[in-house]
Amino acid sequence: MCLLPLVAAGQAILDKPLSARLTGYDIDVTLDPEKHIVSGMMTAWWVNNSSMPVGEAMMHMYLNAFSSNKSTFASRGNWSASGKDGWGWVKVSSMSDRKGNDLTGLYGYVSPDDGNEHDKTVLRIALPEPVAPGDTLVLKLDFISKLPSPIRRTGYDEDFHFVAQWFPKFGVYETAGMRQREADGWNCHQFHPNSEFYSNHSVYNVSVTLPSEFVTGSGGMLIEEIDLGDGLKKVVWRAEDIVDFAWTAWPGYEVLDRKWNHVDITLLTSKTGLSKADNHFEAVIYALEYLNERVGPYPWPHLTFVDPPFNGSGAGGMEYTTLFTTMGAGAIPSFMKMAEMVTIHEFGHSYFMGMLASNEFEEPWVDEGINSYWEQRIVDHYYGDGYGLLRLPFLKMSDADQGRISYVTSPNRTIATNDLPSWMYPHGTYSMMSYNKAAVWLHTLEGIIGTETMDNVFREYYRRWAFKHPSGQDFIAVVNDVVKNEHGNRFGEDMNWFFNQVLYGQGECDYRVSGITSNRIRSYSGVVNGDSVTYTRSDRSSDTLYLSRVSLERLGEVILPVEVLIGFDTGEEVLENWDGTGAYKDYEYTGVGQVVWAKIDPYDKIDIDINRMNNSFTLDPSGATTRRMMNKFMFLVQMMISIFTL
Amino acid sequence: MTLFNTLKNGAVKAVSSYKQILLIWVTTLILVLAVGFPLRAFLNMIFDSSMIVEKLNDGFDIGVAGDIGRPFGALMASASAGTFLLSIAGFFLMTFFAGGLFRRFTMAWGRQKVSDFLRASANNFLPYLRIAILMMLIIGVLTFIMIGLPGIITMAITGMQTPSGIVMKILYVLWVLVMPVWLFVADASRRWVAATGSHKTFRALGAGFRALRERFWLSYGTVLAVLLINAAFVAAVFWFASIATPDKGIMVFLFFLATQTLVIIRLFMKAWRYAAVCEAVQ
Numbered sequence: 001m002c003l004l005p006l007v008a009a010g011q012a013i014l015d016k017p018l019s020a021r022l023t024g025y026d027i028d029v030t031l032d033p034e035k036h037i038v039s040g041m042m043t044a045w046w047v048n049n050s051s052m053p054v055g056e057a058m059m060h061m062y063l064n065a066f067s068s069n070k071s072t073f074a075s076r077g078n079w080s081a082s083g084k085d086g087w088g089w090v091k092v093s094s095m096s097d098r099k100g101n102d103l104t105g106l107y108g109y110v111s112p113d114d115g116n117e118h119d120k121t122v123l124r125i126a127l128p129e130p131v132a133p134g135d136t137l138v139l140k141l142d143f144i145s146k147l148p149s150p151i152r153r154t155g156y157d158e159d160f161h162f163v164a165q166w167f168p169k170f171g172v173y174e175t176a177g178m179r180q181r182e183a184d185g186w187n188c189h190q191f192h193p194n195s196e197f198y199s200n201h202s203v204y205n206v207s208v209t210l211p212s213e214f215v216t217g218s219g220g221m222l223i224e225e226i227d228l229g230d231g232l233k234k235v236v237w238r239a240e241d242i243v244d245f246a247w248t249a250w251p252g253y254e255v256l257d258r259k260w261n262h263v264d265i266t267l268l269t270s271k272t273g274l275s276k277a278d279n280h281f282e283a284v285i286y287a288l289e290y291l292n293e294r295v296g297p298y299p300w301p302h303l304t305f306v307d308p309p310f311n312g313s314g315a316g317g318m319e320y321t322t323l324f325t326t327m328g329a330g331a332i333p334s335f336m337k338m339a340e341m342v343t344i345h346e347f348g349h350s351y352f353m354g355m356l357a358s359n360e361f362e363e364p365w366v367d368e369g370i371n372s373y374w375e376q377r378i379v380d381h382y383y384g385d386g387y388g389l390l391r392l393p394f395l396k397m398s399d400a401d402q403g404r405i406s407y408v409t410s411p412n413r414t415i416a417t418n419d420l421p422s423w424m425y426p427h428g429t430y431s432m433m434s435y436n437k438a439a440v441w442l443h444t445l446e447g448i449i450g451t452e453t454m455d456n457v458f459r460e461y462y463r464r465w466a467f468k469h470p471s472g473q474d475f476i477a478v479v480n481d482v483v484k485n486e487h488g489n490r491f492g493e494d495m496n497w498f499f500n501q502v503l504y505g506q507g508e509c510d511y512r513v514s515g516i517t518s519n520r521i522r523s524y525s526g527v528v529n530g531d532s533v534t535y536t537r538s539d540r541s542s543d544t545l546y547l548s549r550v551s552l553e554r555l556g557e558v559i560l561p562v563e564v565l566i567g568f569d570t571g572e573e574v575l576e577n578w579d580g581t582g583a584y585k586d587y588e589y590t591g592v593g594q595v596v597w598a599k600i601d602p603y604d605k606i607d608i609d610i611n612r613m614n615n616s617f618t619l620d621p622s623g624a625t626t627r628r629m630m631n632k633f634m635f636l637v638q639m640m641i642s643i644f645t646l
Numbered sequence: 647m648t649l650f651n652t653l654k655n656g657a658v659k660a661v662s663s664y665k666q667i668l669l670i671w672v673t674t675l676i677l678v679l680a681v682g683f684p685l686r687a688f689l690n691m692i693f694d695s696s697m698i699v700e701k702l703n704d705g706f707d708i709g710v711a712g713d714i715g716r717p718f719g720a721l722m723a724s725a726s727a728g729t730f731l732l733s734i735a736g737f738f739l740m741t742f743f744a745g746g747l748f749r750r751f752t753m754a755w756g757r758q759k760v761s762d763f764l765r766a767s768a769n770n771f772l773p774y775l776r777i778a779i780l781m782m783l784i785i786g787v788l789t790f791i792m793i794g795l796p797g798i799i800t801m802a803i804t805g806m807q808t809p810s811g812i813v814m815k816i817l818y819v820l821w822v823l824v825m826p827v828w829l830f831v832a833d834a835s836r837r838w839v840a841a842t843g844s845h846k847t848f849r850a851l852g853a854g855f856r857a858l859r860e861r862f863w864l865s866y867g868t869v870l871a872v873l874l875i876n877a878a879f880v881a882a883v884f885w886f887a888s889i890a891t892p893d894k895g896i897m898v899f900l901f902f903l904a905t906q907t908l909v910i911i912r913l914f915m916k917a918w919r920y921a922a923v924c925e926a927v928q
Contacts, residue, residue: 386707395705396704398709405711611715613692613693613714614696616697618695622699623690624898625702625893627902628891628892629702629706630686633681633682634675634682634905637678639883639909642909642912645736645778646740646829
């Protein structure tokens with residue numbers, strides 16, 4: 001057993017470690033802003049927490065995704081360098097272990113995901129001697145990282161530098177049972193266009209030497225900034241228990257600070273972004289408040305986010321736990337909350353993938369889907385239920401609807417299940433499936449089990465899995481436990497029936513009111529007398545009874561329990577619960593009132609229903625709304641004609 | 647003549663031309679109904695017996711667009727194409743009727759039969775069309791020089807996504823202040839055509855510029871005053887139309903009456919500008 005290196009022993013930020021801290025990095029580099037090269041040395045360590053010796057190590061070399069347009073990232077993501085200086089790469093010039101053994105020649109590139117021989121984003125190191133259980137592997141590396149252009153997540157444009165995925169970083173060594181894994185082994189995926197995160201919570205001590213005029217920010221806490229003379233400075237950061245470390249440097253940054261409870265929030269923005277800084281701060285504080293209350297505490301005392309300049313917009317909308325990037329809001333009118341949505345979404349990743357460090361490559365829905373669900377809840381909660389994303393007197397859209405539209409209008413919504421690895425989604429359906437379909441069925445789950453239970457699910461998910469590596473199955477287990485605890489067997493033994501359909505199934509959900517009929521029941525009275533019958537019929541309206549029938553259909557394969565609200569001409573309303581299992585269902589009512597309308601899912605709980613047009617039916621369709629819309633259209637055109645003609 | 651008298655006499659003449667203005671209104675209404683009715687039928691067909699239409703009671707919920715599905719694209723295409731065609735037709739129509747209105751405001755005051763109004767409209771149509779196109783070109787080029795070009799340069803220098811800054815604000819104000827000049831020249835040119843019966847476009851424009859130079863402050867002040875009042879009126883009616891969400895049959899009918907009344911008032915205000923310019927030139 002070996003003690004952890006000294007770099008990890010100190011606590012500079014948090015009172016105590018939040019994670020197992022199986023990996024850590026001491027990095028000392030210099031930025032050459034003319035050549036856009038970051039070079040220096042790194043000491044990286046990894047603790048073997050398994051019960052078996054490990055004879056190899058795997059590291060991300062993600063900047064190599066930009067070294068060729070034949071890499072998996074570049075070829076599938078349609079990226080190419082802006083010129084001969086635009087290529088990016090990371091090279092290890094020397095590597096040795098703690099004993100000073102030179103490891104040069106013991107490592108090479110592998111492509112575990114697609115076998116692409118041109119992809120050099122995963123490095124496999126054959127160790128001269130295995131790392132014993134509980135022992136620590138220490139690697140000392142000299143490396144050079146050349147940043148790419150145009151920026152895609154990472155890179156440079158002129159003097160703007162966003163430095164992400166820039167150093168050799170360990171994959172995750174998974175032990176048997178972890179994330180339902182059968183045997184121990186490294187989990188280290190290639191760099192893909194749609195996913196890049198699965199790492200251990202680590203400790204980072206990072207020093208960067210660069211020209212003094214550069215303003216910097218990172219996912220770490222600033223420990224010190226040293227003036228080295230000759231126009232140079234050294235910036236020293238430390239970060240604890242985060243899954244990745246990124247930083248940025250640009251002379252044009254304006255730095256703004258706010259405080260929320262224990263968190264010092266720093267915004268790096270351009271001069272033109274200053275006017276919208278308040279909007280971004282407000283959004284990130286909303287997200288902090290909401291997630292702290294409903295999921296769990298944000299533990300770090302620092303948070304930095306970046307509104308990149310226009311030429312750096314390729315770095316926008318990314319997440320590195322305690323550092324994230326948003327998008328410029330300058331050109332967006334105040335009635336649209338697109339930039340705020342991005343801010344909230346990227347901050348949300350501090351939780352979903354940052355603290356709850358799921359595997360974005362293999363189960364993107366656990367990362368992007370859950371995060372999109374929370375982003376939509378936050379946006380619609382703070383900016384207006386029903387109009388969180390867009391609010392005009394005559395036009396509105398909620399954030400949840402924005403996501404739902406993507407799913408329900410997609411012609412490929414049944415093409416695959418929702419549990420595929422990120423690079424396996426066919427026909428460009430990654431975003432629609434990972435972000436939007438997942439968010440839609442999470443809203444549906446909330447509709448079924450209730451908002452309070454849903455919040456408790458996430459509180460428990462956080463309690464069990466924060467600073468660990470949960471899988472989708474682990475999340476489902478939490479759902480099953482919490483729902484069982486709060487609702488007993490109301491929804492069955494467990495909620496697997498739900499996930500089997502929406503996550504592991506390809507079917508779609510569509511309920512329909514197919515018709516309403518009402519027939520008067522005639523009241524007869526009469527006498528049979530031999531061969532003759534005499535009878536009278538009562539037609540008095542007060543005695544009239546009606547037999548009304550509401551016919552429902554399930555058009556899709558997905559079976560979900562739905563509420564049905566039925567309205568009578570007497571003003572009476574009846575709420576029914578249909579388990580949705582049959583292909584159809586009739587509700588019949590006998591009484592003085594006639595059914596005049598019916599609504600399936602009247603409170604819009606079943607977001608995953610692909611067509612809400614057919615969820616309701618009325619015998620008296622009001623043309624008032626369409627007449628009003630026509631009136632407004634005509635008025636608008638008439639006014640335009642009078643205004644825009646001389 | 648003072649500015650006040652010019653505006654007052656112009657207003658009196660505009661109000662006195664109510665028959666002509668109502669004729670213009672009826673024509674525009676028929677024009678827009680030609681697109682409005684099919685659009686409404688299309689909407690009714692889409693929604694059929696669904697109650698989802700309730701979600702549109704307080705503004706169009708884009709979330710409903712997802713449920714409408716493909717017909718929504720067709721609806722948008724129809725509405726866009728309809729609006730474009732109506733705009734073109736409306737441009738010709740308003741240019742046509744301007745001929746009749748200017749004739750009325752320049753002739754010896756008295757009755758003008760509808761047939762005379764239409765005859766004057768037809769007679770002046772081609773020169774008015776040429777004047778309108780020329781003036782719109784001038785305004786377009788000026789807008790590009792005053793707003794477009796500086797905006798592009800500003801964005802290139804600052805790296806911003808929208809033109810802003812004090813220089814742009816000054817340019818916006820200047821552009822607004824220059825607009826009455828061009829409107830006055832357009833109106834005075836058309837007045838010259840109506841008064842002289844000549845169809846010579848460039849001579850008419852020359853007469854317009856001459857009239858501006860001879861009585862600049864009265865001319866400029868007249869159009870600026872009418873423009874400002876018009877702008878306030880248009881802003882108010884758009885605000886009203888956007889927030890009004892009647893959802894019952896009778897309320898929708900009242901809303902229709904209200905909006906059409908506002909259109910008529912707007913046409914009166916346009917005629918007021920024509921008449922006031924004619925007064926200022928005389």
